Amino acid sequence: MARNINHKEAIELKTTLGKETKFKGTMRFKDSLKIDGKFEGEIISRGFLYIERDAEIKADIRVGSIVIGGIVYGNIEASDKLEMLSTGRVFGNIKTRVLKIADGVAFEGKCEMIKDSDSIDVFSDTVVNLKRTAQGVS
Template structure:
């Protein structure tokens, strides 16, 4: 198997196993969670939900990688990645979704273009000229 792509940037914070947080979490950069988080998560950065993590939150980030459990809706500007050990229960809005074999996702997914200026041009039906 190939090497997992890591989010760009330096790790800004680590919420380790045994850590519990309840409230609104706002951050920049990269944050890795292994503990329990409940509330709201909002970031212009990247979130890594580790294998031991349990997140019950509305999540709005640039990208998220899920190896643990997320219960709540996820909105990601760039990408949502659910690894084989990952569990997501909630709706996802993102331009890119990657789900490994073995992962569990219960909810709806809406794929939005990355940029507001992106247009989809429909293909025209073939016409024949006589």
């Protein structure tokens, strides 16, 4: 079930990479992270990621939920929810269960929606197609 993203919660995050921060490598975190600086590499977490308006990210991202207010170059997979604010710019493919896009967003890439297991009708599909769906293969 998708979790509602609270922007106030995101702004009050205790873990922050500030405006003057430049980080290169793999970032893993448990709960939540706000990025306001520059990041290059890979971001992996089951938690919540908030990308501030002035942030510039060059990374492939796999997280639980994400709010994007800055610029991201790379593919994003959010297992729960992906939200792009009006200042957000994404140049890469996205994959998520719930997607929210504000007016004014720049997005260049493909979007794939993750299906809930509840949406699979096991009685009207072939076994081969059911296996493909379960494995995430189209």
